[in-house]
Amino acid sequence: MNVQTPVSMPPLLSVSRRARRTPFSDGVEAAGVKAYTVYNHMLLPTVFRSVVEDYHHLKSAVQLWDVAVERQVEVRGPDAGRLMQMLTPRDLRGMLPGQCFYLPMVDETGGMLNDPVGVKLAEDRYWISIADSDLLFWVKGIAYGFRLDVLVEEPDVSPLAVQGPKADALMARVFGDAVQEIKFFRYGWFEFQGRYLVVARSGYSKQGGFEIYVEGSDLGMPLWNALMEAGRDLDIHAGCPNLIERVEGGLLSYGNDMTRANTPHECGLGKFCSVQTAIGCVGRDALLRVSQEGPIRQIRAIAIDGDLPGCDRVWPLKAGDTVVGQVTSAAKSPDFDTNVAIGMVRMTHWDAGTALTVETQAGAFGAEVQPKFWI
Amino acid sequence: MNVQTPVSMPPLLSVSRRARRTPFSDGVEAAGVKAYTVYNHMLLPTVFRSVVEDYHHLKSAVQLWDVAVERQVEVRGPDAGRLMQMLTPRDLRGMLPGQCFYLPMVDETGGMLNDPVGVKLAEDRYWISIADSDLLFWVKGIAYGFRLDVLVEEPDVSPLAVQGPKADALMARVFGDAVQEIKFFRYGWFEFQGRYLVVARSGYSKQGGFEIYVEGSDLGMPLWNALMEAGRDLDIHAGCPNLIERVEGGLLSYGNDMTRANTPHECGLGKFCSVQTAIGCVGRDALLRVSQEGPIRQIRAIAIDGDLPGCDRVWPLKAGDTVVGQVTSAAKSPDFDTNVAIGMVRMTHWDAGTALTVETQAGAFGAEVQPKFWI
Numbered sequence: 001m002n003v004q005t006p007v008s009m010p011p012l013l014s015v016s017r018r019a020r021r022t023p024f025s026d027g028v029e030a031a032g033v034k035a036y037t038v039y040n041h042m043l044l045p046t047v048f049r050s051v052v053e054d055y056h057h058l059k060s061a062v063q064l065w066d067v068a069v070e071r072q073v074e075v076r077g078p079d080a081g082r083l084m085q086m087l088t089p090r091d092l093r094g095m096l097p098g099q100c101f102y103l104p105m106v107d108e109t110g111g112m113l114n115d116p117v118g119v120k121l122a123e124d125r126y127w128i129s130i131a132d133s134d135l136l137f138w139v140k141g142i143a144y145g146f147r148l149d150v151l152v153e154e155p156d157v158s159p160l161a162v163q164g165p166k167a168d169a170l171m172a173r174v175f176g177d178a179v180q181e182i183k184f185f186r187y188g189w190f191e192f193q194g195r196y197l198v199v200a201r202s203g204y205s206k207q208g209g210f211e212i213y214v215e216g217s218d219l220g221m222p223l224w225n226a227l228m229e230a231g232r233d234l235d236i237h238a239g240c241p242n243l244i245e246r247v248e249g250g251l252l253s254y255g256n257d258m259t260r261a262n263t264p265h266e267c268g269l270g271k272f273c274s275v276q277t278a279i280g281c282v283g284r285d286a287l288l289r290v291s292q293e294g295p296i297r298q299i300r301a302i303a304i305d306g307d308l309p310g311c312d313r314v315w316p317l318k319a320g321d322t323v324v325g326q327v328t329s330a331a332k333s334p335d336f337d338t339n340v341a342i343g344m345v346r347m348t349h350w351d352a353g354t355a356l357t358v359e360t361q362a363g364a365f366g367a368e369v370q371p372k373f374w375i
Numbered sequence: 376m377n378v379q380t381p382v383s384m385p386p387l388l389s390v391s392r393r394a395r396r397t398p399f400s401d402g403v404e405a406a407g408v409k410a411y412t413v414y415n416h417m418l419l420p421t422v423f424r425s426v427v428e429d430y431h432h433l434k435s436a437v438q439l440w441d442v443a444v445e446r447q448v449e450v451r452g453p454d455a456g457r458l459m460q461m462l463t464p465r466d467l468r469g470m471l472p473g474q475c476f477y478l479p480m481v482d483e484t485g486g487m488l489n490d491p492v493g494v495k496l497a498e499d500r501y502w503i504s505i506a507d508s509d510l511l512f513w514v515k516g517i518a519y520g521f522r523l524d525v526l527v528e529e530p531d532v533s534p535l536a537v538q539g540p541k542a543d544a545l546m547a548r549v550f551g552d553a554v555q556e557i558k559f560f561r562y563g564w565f566e567f568q569g570r571y572l573v574v575a576r577s578g579y580s581k582q583g584g585f586e587i588y589v590e591g592s593d594l595g596m597p598l599w600n601a602l603m604e605a606g607r608d609l610d611i612h613a614g615c616p617n618l619i620e621r622v623e624g625g626l627l628s629y630g631n632d633m634t635r636a637n638t639p640h641e642c643g644l645g646k647f648c649s650v651q652t653a654i655g656c657v658g659r660d661a662l663l664r665v666s667q668e669g670p671i672r673q674i675r676a677i678a679i680d681g682d683l684p685g686c687d688r689v690w691p692l693k694a695g696d697t698v699v700g701q702v703t704s705a706a707k708s709p710d711f712d713t714n715v716a717i718g719m720v721r722m723t724h725w726d727a728g729t730a731l732t733v734e735t736q737a738g739a740f741g742a743e744v745q746p747k748f749w750i
Contacts (some may be wrong), residue, residue: 010388010389011388011408013411014421018630018631018684019687021687035389036388107519135512162438191474256393349682364657
């Protein structure tokens with residue numbers, strides 16, 4: 001059954017100091033931001049021209065993203081390495097300065113607390129570039145409880161992302177050709193206005209690009225303006241993580257597609273877990289069994305038919321009358337001519353091709369489990 | 376200098392599952408909510424008719440507030456009392472089941488992590504009704520680090536507030552006359568549809584009223600509808616924490632008026648701290664000195680002249696060219712014919728009557744330190 005509902009306007013967002021502005025907010029406003037979400041108590045742009053227009057542009061040109069909401073948890077001191085390994089089931093023994101690691105972080109029950117990127121600055125110094133939860137509180141609590149010799153703080157560091165197929169060309173103009181030699185999930189130190197910044201090849205899209213860890217809020221707008229100016233003939237535009245593109249690419253969103261109720265293995269992140277060797281990880285005991293036997297539900301790409309409403313709540317996935325999973329992100333894809341979606345499905349129904357029904361606030365729609373994400 | 380700027384439309388808020396709906400969202404939408412903020416990863420209504428209309432109505436009638444964003448951290452087990460005292464510099468030895476305590480919570484440096492209301496359910500069971508930060512992560516970290524025998528969880532409990540001068544009349548109709556005998560910051564167990572709920576005399580306004588801790592999301596809309604129905608002739612309306620009213624009353628907002636950078640004493644919360652006797656509080660050592668000598672900056676009521684923009688960022692307070700404090704919340708008050716504001720001011724300039732200048736995104740305005748808040 002397809003119940004048609006009118007597309008309603010999104011609600012308004014009241015401003016306050018608590019939903020913090022970023023060092024790039026002036027640039028974001030000048031570029032005509034149309035909507036935000038709040039992420040780590042800070043404003044995250046979600047739409048500039050339109051979600052669809054932003055999507056096509058991201059895949060063809062280059063965009064500047066204010067992702068200052070990726071706040072950093074800095075861990076520094078003699079016990080920094082020990083503390084980092086306590087936080088994640090990924091084995092960090094091989095991690096070197098210059099590397100970024102995607103790090104599922106779990107509590108003592110193996111539940112996901114965040115899925116940040118860890119940046120190893122030195123043997124005794126890391127940044128944890130976080131998704132939407134106050135991971136700082138957990139890290140501080142563990143450090144204090146175990147009396148570790150570390151400082152744990154939120155430094156004045158705000159990532160600015162350059163994403164899209166023309167990202168290399170743009171970055172070379174501002175930081176020099178050497179920036180193009182940075183490998184995926186590696187970083188280097190690059191100079192801007194006499195200060196050295198961490199520039200990593202990473203970002204929350206599948207279109208390629210960089211994240212610049214802007215240390216010092218005063219540098220925010222000068223760098224934003226320099227990149228905008230340098231990219232004019234590359235059709236540069238302000239952008240933001242794009243819902244359609246990220247779902248097509250299977251990029252999970254903490255708080256949307258996974259929560260503390262999920263293990264990394266359920267989220268398809270088992271490949272980042274080395275539970276046998278991640279000695280010291282507080283969730284190790286809880287994850288040992290699931291790492292051997294595998295989870296009983298897991299993230300899957302889901303295609304959905306019809307005119308969907310916005311996915312503003314958990315949508316149950318059903319086989320007949322039985323709930324066998326849920327959809328937590330969905331968007332109409334222009335390139336793939338279907339609604340692309342991210343779901344969590346029980347093993348009894350997770351095989352590719354399984355036909356299911358998804359229940360939304362606008363009625364039920366047909367859905368099918370896909371063999372993989374779209375890009 | 377007063378630079379006049381046009382009042383711009385607030386931005387749009389993009390919806391997603393991450394900004395969680397509440398058990399009362401259907402009622403909030405039916406009542407015509409106009410704007411939201413995001414608070415504890417959940418939707419918090421901010422405007423129904425208009426901020427000014429909501430303000431007048433709150434002071435004269437009765438409102439139903441969806442404050443499900445006040446998530447609970449449940450602490451349960453033999454070490455629950457010990458853990459609670461580790462979290463706060465308030466002396467909890469005298470706290471009894473049936474009582475609610477306003478509890479500044481601090482880290483090991485004495486910095487504010489949250490300012491929740493603690494609800495003592497039993498000797499070994501508490502709810503912590505939190506402001507906007509993931510306090511759960513800190514509580515879990517401390518509990519794990521100290522190997523305490525406690526369970527720490529976010530239960531399915533969503534507060535619904537009934538606020539305004541007619542709150543007692545309304546509540547008696549739904550819960551019986553005995554509800555009117557609840558004393559301030561005490562609670563009782565009251566029955567609704569065969570289930571017993573914690574009903575406390577508390578709330579984030581100065582107009583009086585109750586907070587109902589709705590245990591079980593399924594009970595949300597039945598209770599919302601029952602209260603709306605019972606209050607029809609009392610001019611009941613959906614409402615929300617009102618910016619003007621809370622600033623008039625000096626009700627602080629975590630993330631706006633205080634952050635981890637502040638001690639409770641700076642926030643004027645010294646009266647809730649008994650640092651000498653709060654043995655076990657992790658911030659005790661850090662707070663001992665400030666508790667004896669007093670802070671060097673403190674929260675003050677500030678009156679401001681002119682047509683202010685929205686306070687969406689920290690506004691520096693200046694004496695001549697010297698920054699002597701900051702304003703973090705402000706609103707035009709119809710009842711007091713001035714802009715009411717909350718600021719943090721250095722002791723050199725915090726005396727009542729001190730004339731200062733406040734710098735906003737729309738220029739500078741005259742300001743004066745007040746002897747106390749307005750109500």
